[in-house]
Amino acid sequence: MLVKDIMTEPVVTIREDQSILEAREIMRGKRLISLPVVDDMQRVRGIITSDDIGKASPSDSSTLSRYEANYLLxxxxxxxxxxxxxxxxxADDTIEYVAYKLYKYKVNALPVVNQENKLCGIVSRSDIFRSIVEIMGMNRNCLRITIEAPDKVGVVAEISNIMKEDGINIISLVTKQNGDGTAEVTIRAALNNNGMDIIEQIREAGYEVSDVMTLDGIE
Known part of the structure; x- marks a missing residue:
């Protein structure tokens, strides 16, 4: 899944010659915490956040009236x-790359630009969370199985084949390397009459099943 599949467009923006008061009112009205700043060609010139506005605003202990504070803003x-x-x-970046940048730079949203630095959209933490829910199949009833396995080539193929032979459809599969030569394999599989029997078959193949849950889809 790519950024263009989950980004929001068109984007609410502001110009750099507009006032802080206007920026605050736009954010409040649209329930936003940041606004890309663009020029007449829609090229990104900066970004302003609710925190930036808060730092520029008179403090709560100020003796200024609301009228005076708004005048300054x-x-x-x-x-x-x-x-x-x-x-x-x-737009063609992966959602994993976006998640990494959101995490690394501790921001809530990122502008999406083209090669000319023109604004195409915006992608937020909420967009990433929603895409993870879809990718992981968390909106479907399923059997969630966690397997401890050797971290080596062929393990995922073997486990998948066991489930295939039993007619069980895999909704999603995620692996996590533990760094000690082992890996944690988490599978979400469609529920059917063979669902619980598959656990014994996986164990008989030499794998440790550390956790099994039957989950209802999240609405």
């Missing part, structure tokens, strides 16, 4: 507080 421009160094991704 109306005079401050987006370009005065926006971040000019923007972390972005492209």
């Amino acid at each position: 109306g005079r401050l421009k987006v370009k005065d507080v926006m971040k000019r160094s923007v972390i972005s991704v492209e």
